[in-house]
Structures are given as C-alpha cells and as structure tokens.
Amino acid sequence: MVKRPKGTKDHLPAGSPGLSPDAAASAHAHIHRIAAQVLERAGAQFIATPMFEEADLVQRGVGGSTDIVRKEMFTVYYAGEHGGYVLRPEGTAPIVRAYLENGLKQLGAPLKLWTHGPMFRAENVQKGRLRQFHQVDYECLGSSDALADAEAIALMWDIVTALGLKGVSIQLGSIGDPQDRAAYNEYLRGLFTPHLEGLSEDSKDRLTRNPMRILDSKSESDQAIIAELSVRPMLDFLGAEAAAHFEQVRQHLTDWGVPFETDPSIVRGLDYYRRTAWELHHQGIGAKSALGGGGRYDGLAQELGAKDEVPGIGWAFGIERILLAMEDEGLSFPAAVGPALYLAALDDEHVALVAALARQARQVAGADFSFRRRGAGQAFKEADRRGARWAAVIGSNEAAQQRLTLKNLSSGEQVAVPFDGLNIFLKENA
Ligand code: AMP
DSSP: OOOOOTTOOOOBOTTOTTOOGGGBHHHHHHHHHHHHHHHHHTTOEEOOOOSEEEHHHHHHHHOTTSHHHHHOOOEEEETTEEEEEEEOSOSHHHHHHHHHHTTGGGGOSSEEEEEEEEEEOOOOOBTTBOSEEEEEEEEEESOOOHHHHHHHHHHHHHHHHHTTOOSEEEEEEEOOOHHHHHHHHHHHHHHHGGGGGGSOHHHHHHHHHOGGGGGGOOOHHHHHHHHHHTOOOGGGGOOHHHHHHHHHHHHHHHHTTOOOEEOTTOOOOOTTOEEEEEEEEEGGGOTTSEEEEEEEOTTHHHHTTOSSOOOEEEEEEEHHHHHHHHHHTTOOOOOOOOOSEEEEESSGGGHHHHHHHHHHHTTTSOEEEOSSOOOHHHHHHHHHHTTOSEEEEEOHHHHHHTEEEEEETTTOOEEEEEGGGHHHHHHHHO
C-alpha cells in the first residue's frame, strides 16, 4: 500500500476511524468559516496565490540565512529538472508579490487581504509540527499607522475568542526602526565577541551577519551563553518614533480590551521587519509552539524589487495548532449537518422518480437519495445514519397518487405531501 508522505495528514470526514482532531475536514472548515466572518466583517478580502513560487521570492521574503530557506525547502522538479520553484513555506511574501505584480495599490490603502491554505516546510515532524500544515493569513498593506498594527492583533484575538478559546496569551514587542536595530546589533556584537568560541557554528556566522538572530538560536549552548550574559532587550534600544508607535499600539489594544503582555525579548532578524512583532501562545500546546504570530514588514516590498516602500503588517495562525488548543480546552465543532430529506424507491422502477424529486428538493434544502431500491426499514435506517430530518419511500402507490408520506425521524410524525408541494413543505419545515 502506498502511504501519504511523512508530516502530512489526510483531512477526513467526521466519524472516520482514528481521526485526530487536527485532521478533521469539518474542523478545518469551521476555522475557515470563523476566520472569514471575523476578517470580512473588518473589510478584509480573500486572495489566493499559487502553492509554489520562485525560489528567489522565498529566499528574499523569508531570508537566506533562516532555517526555513537553508534546511526546510521543498524544491519543485518537473520533467526531471529543477524548475527554480519551491513549495511556499509561508503566505506573506507571495501576497506582497501578488500585490506588486497585479498593481493592487490601485485598490486604495489600507488594503486588507486574507487567505487560508497549505504551507510546506521540511521540518522534524512532531505533534503540532508538520511538513504540510495549514494557515490562516491576514495582511494589511499601505498603512504605517499604529491603528493598522493594533487592528491586526485585535483581529487575531477576535478569532480565538469567536472559537471559544480561553487559554491564549498575546506576547507583544517591538524591534524598532532599522537604525535602532543597527544600534542593538552593535551592542550584541560587542557583547558576544568575547564568547565567540562557545557559540554554535550558525551563531558564529550570525555574529558577523546579523547578531540579533543569535537570540533566536535553538542551540542549548547558545542559550546558556545568552542567559549568562543577561542581554539587554531590544525594547531598550527603541528610538523616539518607534517607541511612540509602540505606545500607541498598546494604548489602542488597552482601549479595546484586548489583553496582551509586553515581551521585550521578541526578535526578528530580517532587515525588512519594522517595529511591531508579536506571538500568540496557548498553555495547552507548549511554550515553544506558537499558535500564531505576526509583525510589521515595511521594507519587504523593496526587498522584492519595488521602487518604493509599501508599509505592511500581517500575521498567520497555524490551523492545526488552533485545533490542538481547542482539543486541549475540550471545545467541539458544530457536527456535520445531515440533509433535510432522504428518499428511497421501493422498487427499481421508481428510482429515477426518487432521483428527480431529490434534485428538485435541492432547490430549497439538502436532499439525498438511494441509488438503489430499498425496503422501508432499510431506507429509514439509512436516512437516520445520514442525519436526515425527514425521510420517505416511494413505490407504485405514491407514484400513482403523486404524493409521498414524509416521516420526521426524531418525532415520528408523518405528513402526506403532494409531489408538487414538496419544496414548499421543505421551505417551511426543513
Ligand atoms: P511562522 O510563519 O513561522 O511565523 O508560523 C506561523 C504559524 O504557523 C505558527 O505560529 C504555527 O502556528 C504555524 N506553523 C509554523 N510551522 C508549522 C509546522 N511545521 N507545523 C504546524 N504549524 C506550523
């Protein structure tokens, strides 16, 4: 038997044997629905970009020195050749590319966009860490106002609240403007240089290229050095403008009752990041695994080749992580809704009539039918299994009288309805 690739999951119908909560198709659909409702009420429009992109886009957008680009890319081959494409590992760079390539600036600013879909990273697989995972993404382009930052964060909060999650915390920081980061990097260089020997190979490299990324290191020896040095946080290095912006973001969130904790240690190494950066965590899925995160990336458009800066801020949730958090809190999803009507024919001759009636009923309600004749007992059992509200069987009598007797499967009530009155009945009683 051929199996699915490591680190991927089939999304299956409710009731499938051994179904894990983060692989239930209905659970993913539920998250999409809630996200759509919250984001579209806030004026966000749906966008979808390809699953694969130029490797160059990802390299510039995510950063050539990141683990994602160096170790976790899926390269696309076709006709035996490396096409220069990779499966997308995240959604922001593709959306900014689409914005620039399609002249979406004309749609005005701010432009709020959202999407959901699969992302691909060849990571070490563990619970909540997959190679194909799914995100909800939101990007707000064209505004550098602190309101854009606060609204982006608040929308994440609105989504987790709408899902009923209680154990979520927002860790909010700022990485300042480029000159603030340059000053911080200078400070870090001075601090770490005497400890060069103890640093991991990756971090030795980072010390010259981008010392801030040392703070992000997963290496235990690096983390031990960091702890020993009691490194001052980035927040201490904010210039006056970035500090004022950060204060405004926090003030808006406070005004709106969105709870957050200031996290002075959030770092993002890439040059195009500006100011606000945050992560959402959940007590049930481990401190190292974020539910989602986001940040401001005003310099990204230029990094991708645009002439001018396009201010932007965005975030992504991991849908599987949300589902694990919901499972941890014992939250359930709305069960799949069965059809309003289930029909079956008592003999072969009337199967076509049943099919035609079900298709007619679908103009007003969900209707399903048996492809083969069924005995009455079997038909009602099948209707029940499918969660139908009403069921009927059709044979020679019903066909002759042009009417059917609908049985309510929960109350047992029976109602005789003429074929041409079926849709009116369903409209009122579905
Ligand atoms: P990032 O683009 O790395 O900031 O990721 C945004 C969110 O996507 C994270 O907070 C996770 O919820 C989710 N995520 C990232 N990588 C994975 C993965 N390998 N498996 C599952 N979820 C992931």
